[in-house]
Amino acid sequence: xxxxxxxxxAIAFAFAFFLTSPPTLKSQELLPxxxxxxxxxxxxxxxxxxxxIGAPEVPEKILMNGFGNLNFSYxxxxxxxxxxxxxxxxxxxxxxxxxxxxxxxxxxxxxxNLEVTLGNFYEQFGSGMVFRTYEERDLGVDNAMDGLKxxxxxxxxxxxxxxxxxxxxxFDTGPGIVRGFDAQVDLNxxxxxxxxxxxQWSFGGSAVSKFQRDQNxxxxxxxxxxxxxxxxxxxxxxxxxSSEYAHKINDPSxxxxxxxxxxxxxxxxxxxxxxxxxxxxxxxxxxxxxFRSDRNATGNDLNINYLxxxxxxxxxxxxxxxxxxxxxxxxxxxxxxxxxxxxRETPLGGPFGTSVTINYSLANxxxxxxxxxxxxVGQRGTKGYRSDFFRLGDEKFxxxxxxxxxxxxxxxxxxxxxxxxxxxNQNVIEGYVDKEMVYAHILIADVTHRLPQRRSIRWELQHxxxxxxxxxxxxxxxxxxIAPRWFFAVSNQYNYGNDDRxxxxxxxxxxxxxSRGGNxxxxxxxxxxxxxxxxxxVCRQVPASNGFTLNVSSSF
Amino acid sequence: xxTLKKIRNFLLPGLFLxxxxxxxxxxxxxxxxxxxxxxxxxxVTRKVLLEEFxxxxxxxxxxxxxxxxxxxxxxxxxxxxxxxxxxxxARVSEPPFDYDFTSPAGDELNTHxxxxxxxxxxxxxxxxxxxxxxxxxxxxxxxxxxxxxxxxFHIELSLNYLPEERKLEVNADIHALTAxxxxxxxxxxxxxxxxxxxxxxxxxxxxxxxxxxxxxxxxLRKGINGTWGETLxxxxxxxxxxxxxxxSVNLDTDWIAENCxxxxxxxxxxxxxxxxxxxxxxx
Numbered sequence: 001x002x003x004x005x006x007x008x009x010a011i012a013f014a015f016a017f018f019l020t021s022p023p024t025l026k027s028q029e030l031l032p033x034x035x036x037x038x039x040x041x042x043x044x045x046x047x048x049x050x051x052x053i054g055a056p057e058v059p060e061k062i063l064m065n066g067f068g069n070l071n072f073s074y075x076x077x078x079x080x081x082x083x084x085x086x087x088x089x090x091x092x093x094x095x096x097x098x099x100x101x102x103x104x105x106x107x108x109x110x111x112x113n114l115e116v117t118l119g120n121f122y123e124q125f126g127s128g129m130v131f132r133t134y135e136e137r138d139l140g141v142d143n144a145m146d147g148l149k150x151x152x153x154x155x156x157x158x159x160x161x162x163x164x165x166x167x168x169x170x171f172d173t174g175p176g177i178v179r180g181f182d183a184q185v186d187l188n189x190x191x192x193x194x195x196x197x198x199x200q201w202s203f204g205g206s207a208v209s210k211f212q213r214d215q216n217x218x219x220x221x222x223x224x225x226x227x228x229x230x231x232x233x234x235x236x237x238x239x240x241x242s243s244e245y246a247h248k249i250n251d252p253s254x255x256x257x258x259x260x261x262x263x264x265x266x267x268x269x270x271x272x273x274x275x276x277x278x279x280x281x282x283x284x285x286x287x288x289x290x291f292r293s294d295r296n297a298t299g300n301d302l303n304i305n306y307l308x309x310x311x312x313x314x315x316x317x318x319x320x321x322x323x324x325x326x327x328x329x330x331x332x333x334x335x336x337x338x339x340x341x342x343x344r345e346t347p348l349g350g351p352f353g354t355s356v357t358i359n360y361s362l363a364n365x366x367x368x369x370x371x372x373x374x375x376x377v378g379q380r381g382t383k384g385y386r387s388d389f390f391r392l393g394d395e396k397f398x399x400x401x402x403x404x405x406x407x408x409x410x411x412x413x414x415x416x417x418x419x420x421x422x423x424x425n426q427n428v429i430e431g432y433v434d435k436e437m438v439y440a441h442i443l444i445a446d447v448t449h450r451l452p453q454r455r456s457i458r459w460e461l462q463h464x465x466x467x468x469x470x471x472x473x474x475x476x477x478x479x480x481x482i483a484p485r486w487f488f489a490v491s492n493q494y495n496y497g498n499d500d501r502x503x504x505x506x507x508x509x510x511x512x513x514x515s516r517g518g519n520x521x522x523x524x525x526x527x528x529x530x531x532x533x534x535x536x537x538v539c540r541q542v543p544a545s546n547g548f549t550l551n552v553s554s555s556f
Numbered sequence: 557x558x559t560l561k562k563i564r565n566f567l568l569p570g571l572f573l574x575x576x577x578x579x580x581x582x583x584x585x586x587x588x589x590x591x592x593x594x595x596x597x598x599x600v601t602r603k604v605l606l607e608e609f610x611x612x613x614x615x616x617x618x619x620x621x622x623x624x625x626x627x628x629x630x631x632x633x634x635x636x637x638x639x640x641x642x643x644x645x646a647r648v649s650e651p652p653f654d655y656d657f658t659s660p661a662g663d664e665l666n667t668h669x670x671x672x673x674x675x676x677x678x679x680x681x682x683x684x685x686x687x688x689x690x691x692x693x694x695x696x697x698x699x700x701x702x703x704x705x706x707x708x709f710h711i712e713l714s715l716n717y718l719p720e721e722r723k724l725e726v727n728a729d730i731h732a733l734t735a736x737x738x739x740x741x742x743x744x745x746x747x748x749x750x751x752x753x754x755x756x757x758x759x760x761x762x763x764x765x766x767x768x769x770x771x772x773x774x775x776l777r778k779g780i781n782g783t784w785g786e787t788l789x790x791x792x793x794x795x796x797x798x799x800x801x802x803x804s805v806n807l808d809t810d811w812i813a814e815n816c817x818x819x820x821x822x823x824x825x826x827x828x829x830x831x832x833x834x835x836x837x838x839x
Contacts (some may be wrong), residue, residue, distance in 0.1 A: 095670060096686045170686065209580055215697040216627055221586055228582035249580050252587070254693035257619075260587050296694035376761060381588040433615040433758045433765050 002384045008359045010405040034074040039555035042066040042361055050546035063090045075345045079104040092542040093140045094172040115151040120144045123163055124180040125206035128306035129246040129265045130227040141300045144168045147324045157189025167302050174302040176293030180208035210293050225251045227291055242269045253299050255290035256329055259384025263288040278338040282310040290328035307309040318462040318475050319442045322424035323534035324398040332392055335361035339357040352408035360401045365393030367408040440466040454483040472497025518555040564696045603708040604699050605821050605833040607638045607679040609643025611834055613653050615633035620675030623692040636835045639774040642666035645652040647676050661779030680830040708734050709822045711834035722807040728820055732797040739825040743785030749773040750815045813838050
């Protein structure tokens with residue numbers, strides 16, 4: 001074992017020792033009525049060379065992402081900051097994160113009906129289709145605003161929010177200024193005759209615009225680009241319906257290949273839930289709705305809005321191998337989900353009952369027509385294309401039908417069984433042009449045995465079968481937990497069906513962790529396959545790697 | 557409970573704010589500007605170097621080539637393009653992609669600047685948000701911000717080509733037009749235009765995904781004085797200083813001399829930002 005690996009182990013044990021001694025200083029003692037809270041996280045990896053799995057060389061050998069939040073509040077006044085350090089960024093994270101600094105700091109106060117925030121903030125208007133700033137650490141996404149936010153609640157049931165600022169771009173801010181206003185009205189609180197009504201109504205509207213100077217010598221570009229949205233929500237008893245429509249004016253950008261077409265988005269959600277059963281339906285239409293505070297930005301940089309997914313997010317490793325990423329340039333999507341419970345003490349329900357979830361989702365292209373016979377669809381410097389609102393295109397992006405059965409067999413044994421059939425368009429989702437459509441069948445069993453003294457054993461068996469891409473995979477995992485402190489796990493993903501025998505690789509991982517109070521430390525060793533991880537329809541590519549990983553987190 | 561007065565109190569300012577934030581510029585055709593007016597040649601001006609990383613198996617790269625071509629139409633001799641074929645998409649594989657466009661200098665630049673996405677480019681290697689790599693749609697803006705600055709250097713090139721030996725002699729006189737305490741370096745590349753060879757493309761007009769007779773231009777063939785060139789000065793530069801450099805290089809047999817050019821440039825040795833570039837076709 002070389003010097004650097006020994007050093008990583010030494011750090012891990014030092015942290016473990018430190019974490020067993022809880023802090024003695026109570027934050028509340030600092031200032032009567034004051035409160036300090038925050039958290040800390042570190043992820044470090046030691047990388048080995050492994051050209052077979054396609055792991056890139058890492059000259060630094062060790063890479064680390066770390067951050068700590070520190071907040072203080074006192075009588076309606078709150079200040080906070082986040083220190084971040086990337087020495088250098090872990091593989092798969094944008095190298096522009098390299099360095100250290102305080103990219104997030106804020107001060108806020110509220111009195112009467114007014115709340116004021118200065119500095120950085122996260123905010124969302126409606127479902128986020130015209131404005132959402134958020135942080136998703138697993139994706140390396142942080143588009144926080146740096147500016148001002150006002151929230152005003154003139155009466156019960158009414159809130160108005162105004163924001164202005166620039167968005168975070170690594171340790172800098174983007175070139176565009178973002179301005180926005182949102183109003184939300186809960187009708188049942190505002191209209192006297194509706195106070196007692198079982199019909200619950202609310203509506204809202206948003207307007208967001210960005211300013212970016214036009215310095216492009218080739219195009220006449222709009223320096224101010226605005227987007228609007230309106231939303232209406234209704235619920236009565238078991239029924240809930242929400243809807244939002246958004247419109248954006250001409251916004252030529254790198255994402256839409258500099259076309260001047262307006263953007264549109266429609267999102268509809270409906271749910272019905274009664275005891276033991278529920279039904280969820282979603283539909284959306286996205287048409288040229290990428291919206292960023294830098295027209296030249298790509299990847300996950302400087303998104304002003306967020307386009308919610310209408311596909312299921314799979315959490316198991318093989319069912320999550322082909323995740324869907326929302327296509328801002330255009331898609332039509334549907335999702336339906338039915339869940340129900342089979343009663344206890346019945347042949348199907350068993351002695352402890354069984355729950356079943358059936359889910360179907362589809363994402364398809366828009367129908368696009370030329371704006372003129374001589375102009376190809378999507379041609380730069382034109383209106384781009386025409387599109388009928390309700391007409392589907394010819395290309396399927398993604399389809400997923402899956403069923404999940406959760407059953408408790410005894411007081412000590414419960415299991416989850418799942419089957420999914422996924423259709424995945426690699427060319428659209430991953431940006432290729434010559435890849436095949438992937439059709440994958442995935443079977444999963446996840447079984448937990450409870451043992452005496454709060455111990456448990458959990459094991460997973462997974463299988464993915466496909467004739468495309470890297471063909472078949474099998475996966476097994478065994479985890480032993482001593483609640484609430486310890487866990488140990490071993491797993492292996494095996495690409496046994498790969499056409500290339502040299503690439504029939506075992507991606508094994510050994511891991512262990514310890515938790516106490518708000519502290520957690522874990523160490524793992526293994527191989528990570530190349531892949532894509534997605535959260536909420538936003539994705540990032542993860543390169544293959546081989547090595548040790550240390551995770552330390554603490555909150556207070 | 558809500559009263560009319562309260563409605564007035566918050567709806568009116570709300571409406572005002574709504575209209576204020578809704579500021580937007582609706583652009584009517586023509587969307588593109590007139591591509592003329594910047595082709596001035598003759599006097600000493602600042603010229604700009606656009607290095608694009610590309611590959612014959614990169615389906616999105618023709619869009620980058622097109623963007624570079626539009627900028628070349630706009631700026632003429634004042635924009636110098638070098639196409640660096642490197643990385644995964646420039647790999648040599650089964651026919652029709654069995655031609656090797658790569659070069660040691662291109663590979664080294666690709667590695668040094670950490671290129672992972674294609675097409676991507678560098679305008680004068682000027683760093684934006686910590687990296688000089690920028691996507692094709694941003695090239696125009698960066699070029700427009702640099703190209704009208706006063707020049708710091710003037711590069712005079714003279715070339716002598718000996719066809720029998722396929723030997724090219726390059727002589728450069730680099731004139732300092734302003735004083736500077738910085739250290740500068742001088743690089744010279746050999747490029748070739750008009751190479752007809754297949755190129756992958758992402759365009760519905762080409763259902764096969766390949767243009768068989770694609771014309772590859774500005775292809776980096778060789779670093780005449782290595783990848784990074786050589787240092788020009790050890791002490792501060794004074795206005796009027798002249799630095800003379802001479803090199804010779806042999807052309808490979810499959811390079812067509814009539815289609816070859818020398819691209820020579822001066823860059824800041826510390827920041828690596830290019831401050832002047834000159835291009836000359838082989839005689």
